[in-house]
Amino acid sequence: MKGPFTSLPPTAGFGLRHPHVLDIIDRPPAIDWVEVHTENYMVAGGPRLRQLDAIRESFALSFHGVGLSLGSVDEPDRAHLKRIRDLVRRYRPAALSDHIAWVRAPAAMDGNPSGGPSLNDLLPLPCTEEAVNILARNIAIFQDATGCQVMVENPSMYAAFAGAELDHAAFVAETVSRAGCGLLLDVNNIHVSAHNLGFDAAGYLAEMPFDAVGEIHLAGHAEREDAAGTLLIDDHGSRVRDAVWDLYDQAIGVTGPVPTLVEWDTEIPALDVLLAEVATAQARLDALPGAPQVAS
Amino acid sequence: MTGLADIQARFAAGVFQGSDAPLADLVDDGRQAARFAVYRNNTHASILDVLADAFPTLQTLLGDRLFTRLVTAFIRNAPSRANHLLDYGAELPGFIALSEPLADRPWLVDVARLDWTRNAAYAAADATPLGPSALQGLTPEALMDLRLSLIPSAVPLASGWPVHAIWMNAAAFADEQIRPRDEHVLVARPGMQVETLLLHPAEHALLAALHGCGSLGEAAMAAQEADPSFDLMTAFAGHLSGGLFTASEP
Numbered sequence: 001m002k003g004p005f006t007s008l009p010p011t012a013g014f015g016l017r018h019p020h021v022l023d024i025i026d027r028p029p030a031i032d033w034v035e036v037h038t039e040n041y042m043v044a045g046g047p048r049l050r051q052l053d054a055i056r057e058s059f060a061l062s063f064h065g066v067g068l069s070l071g072s073v074d075e076p077d078r079a080h081l082k083r084i085r086d087l088v089r090r091y092r093p094a095a096l097s098d099h100i101a102w103v104r105a106p107a108a109m110d111g112n113p114s115g116g117p118s119l120n121d122l123l124p125l126p127c128t129e130e131a132v133n134i135l136a137r138n139i140a141i142f143q144d145a146t147g148c149q150v151m152v153e154n155p156s157m158y159a160a161f162a163g164a165e166l167d168h169a170a171f172v173a174e175t176v177s178r179a180g181c182g183l184l185l186d187v188n189n190i191h192v193s194a195h196n197l198g199f200d201a202a203g204y205l206a207e208m209p210f211d212a213v214g215e216i217h218l219a220g221h222a223e224r225e226d227a228a229g230t231l232l233i234d235d236h237g238s239r240v241r242d243a244v245w246d247l248y249d250q251a252i253g254v255t256g257p258v259p260t261l262v263e264w265d266t267e268i269p270a271l272d273v274l275l276a277e278v279a280t281a282q283a284r285l286d287a288l289p290g291a292p293q294v295a296s
Numbered sequence: 297m298t299g300l301a302d303i304q305a306r307f308a309a310g311v312f313q314g315s316d317a318p319l320a321d322l323v324d325d326g327r328q329a330a331r332f333a334v335y336r337n338n339t340h341a342s343i344l345d346v347l348a349d350a351f352p353t354l355q356t357l358l359g360d361r362l363f364t365r366l367v368t369a370f371i372r373n374a375p376s377r378a379n380h381l382l383d384y385g386a387e388l389p390g391f392i393a394l395s396e397p398l399a400d401r402p403w404l405v406d407v408a409r410l411d412w413t414r415n416a417a418y419a420a421a422d423a424t425p426l427g428p429s430a431l432q433g434l435t436p437e438a439l440m441d442l443r444l445s446l447i448p449s450a451v452p453l454a455s456g457w458p459v460h461a462i463w464m465n466a467a468a469f470a471d472e473q474i475r476p477r478d479e480h481v482l483v484a485r486p487g488m489q490v491e492t493l494l495l496h497p498a499e500h501a502l503l504a505a506l507h508g509c510g511s512l513g514e515a516a517m518a519a520q521e522a523d524p525s526f527d528l529m530t531a532f533a534g535h536l537s538g539g540l541f542t543a544s545e546p
Binding site for chain 2: 196
């Protein structure tokens with residue numbers, strides 16, 4: 001079955017981080033939804049859950065995971081799946097997602113009974129049939145355990161593995177198709193990876209399975225110079241760059257209005273700055289042909 | 297082409313042990329080492345941030361440079377084996393206790409334990425506290441046989457070091473040779489704020505006995521032994537109205 005992969009409204013929201021939580025509970029801004037990192041709410045009690053209860057009163061929620069490690073050779077951790085399922089039952093998010101990436105190394109690496117070590121980062125995969133098969137298996141387990149149609153996010157990459165059997169775009173498209181899941185299309189990740197690995201961002205975007213896109217991510221990135229050139233670092237620490245807005249326009253030109261999220265995770269600015277970036281995204285959605293006209 | 301399991305194991309070894317093995321798996325464009333360094337740095341920097349949040353007193357005492365070295369050694373020896381880092385750091389006090397380079401600062405173990413207990417209290421399960429009226433009408437015998445639990449966030453700590461004073465003003469103790477002095481502390485989150493209270497030794501004996509599932513009578517005895525002159529009833533009533541107790545699990 002295809003889609004809809006999300007029941008978020010097709011408007012712009014932002015990734016809610018700790019410094020803004022009390023602000024938006026006290027004075028809810030005029031947006032429809034926010035996204036939180038699922039792992040931040042895997043607590044037994046205390047203020048975080050209480051705050052999420054309050055946030056849910058004003059906004060639809062998207063749960064975006066960073067820890068399930070869908071690209072690990074081992075199957076997803078059952079305790080972690082259960083925590084996700086419990087949060088889904090309690091908060092009924094309008095969207096549930098994680099990444100095309102791995103976080104935990106194989107348990108066989110050192111035979112620890114608690115499983116492989118976590119690198120606490122979204123790590124790249126080789127573009128191989130084996131990796132696509134593992135992702136498809138793990139995404140299916142994720143969907144079965146939560147009873148949700150999930151989305152997975154295309155990766156940002158600094159290095160590529162040798163021995164690729166598919167190109168980067170085909171690897172993402174094939175994963176989504178074989179897993180029967182949605183695509184969380186991160187256009188900043190496309191720009192960063194294209195620069196770092198030397199492929200054409202617009203060409204990659206054109207290969208994405210647009211009928212599976214349930215959400216788009218926007219974010220800023222940084223430049224790091226070394227002797228051999230510039231690496232773009234996906235640090236979510238600044239405003240969205242023009243080249244990324246161009247990719248966004250290209251994407252929504254195909255998909256039409258789609259839930260769009262601004263992520264800002266380091267050097268987190270005042271809420272006004274973040275909301276201005278959200279308004280820019282919303283203006284681009286509003287300018288699409290056939291979008292509802294805003295009364296003046 | 298080698299399998300994904302091998303690639304991931306070599307990559308992790310490159311991040312944790314600093315081995316160069318993963319470079320051979322990457323596309324050879326002359327910049328593999330710089331590219332891989334981004335990942336190695338991401339892992340260490342992100343975990344350092346998490347542990348700095350959880351151990352603010354320890355970080356102030358050690359200073360940034362030494363704290364970073366400690367965290368690097370901890371990550372290498374006891375990496376997280378969960379899909380989130382909310383519990384990562386529970387083993388750091390024990391790791392410090394066995395650390396040769398830190399053996400001349402034995403107070404760090406208890407400082408780290410206090411930091412971690414506060415961190416854990418923030419996310420601990422909520423519970424409905426007993427109100428003062430819950431104990432009304434009990435005979436003295438029934439009261440002494442009563443088993444009360446502390447709320448899940450509450451942990452009484454005893455230290456041979458002035459951990460509460462250090463926690464209150466860590467900067468004043470940085471780089472100091474700290475002199476031993478017994479201190480007793482209660483960490484608890486009766487509402488939404490984590491509290492860190494200095495306890496009288498007898499008060500600690502009372503709460504530690506209750507925390508260890510003793511009856512109120514046993515706890516009162518422990519407090520009397522610690523200090524016969526201690527005003528037990530006032531202290532107990534204060535913690536009761538402060539929401540520290542909950543009905544014991546049957």
